[in-house]
Amino acid sequence: MTVDTPSEKTSARATDRPGDASPFALGLLLRRAHRRAASVMTEALRPLGIELRHFGVLIVLADRGPTVQRDLVQAAGSDKAGIMRVVDDLESKGLAVRKAVPGDRRVRVVEITQKGLELFDQAHAAAEPLAERLVTHLGAGEAEQLTDLLNRFTHPDDGEE
Template identity: 75%
Template sequence: MAEALKPLGIELRHFAVLIELVNQGPTMQRDLATATGSDKAGIMRVVDDLERKGLAARKAVPGDRRARAVEITPEGLELFDAAHVAAEPLTERLVAELKPGEPEQLADLLTRFAHPAGVEA
């Protein structure tokens, strides 16, 4: 996946944050850290990178002058879509040996693992 993302100018850690922003909408940095398994300093570096590239922006949170939520930009959404296209050949290779129906089962299991029912992100 790292090789598929390299021509787009991002790393897997950037893509992980973009995935969360697409799935969750504007998200607090601490929540991005939790969702991606990063620490506070690491997520700050990733968000800084995404901001420098114009792929995400920090926005004020209404009602909390100190808090900032991170949201994906239109450019970030374009890159997110391009990353999915770049990953398609990899995905096809990964599931090539599975039997009919198993790729969908795997996707369902991985989704349930990443987002357990009843657990807030």
């Protein structure tokens, strides 16, 4: 009895190791990079009394200004319940406020407060030296190159007209 063996090489299996050629390699690398960066940023935010999820919403509010709460879901990469908890936390800390939208009492706009902006600036100052640790092993210009590549990867439509 003979056993049929495929004549074509089977695709590589995901290993989560450097050089992995599987179709999952990019996703696995991005997940590892996120965990590493999140760990460093969490260390910077801890003394300020906020978490990365809070800071993610503060980024959106500082960048966009007052934002409808439902729009924060997509902008912060969260879900509705998660955004509600984060906004509740930010409000209880005096970092953001909810305001009614004239003409639609069901809709709330979330706005960063002055205290929130001050904490936002403190977080950047605290994170800068820690962020340097993330890229210390990269060569000259590689951190900027990585940032450029990740920006183009995550915002593919920004360069199109």
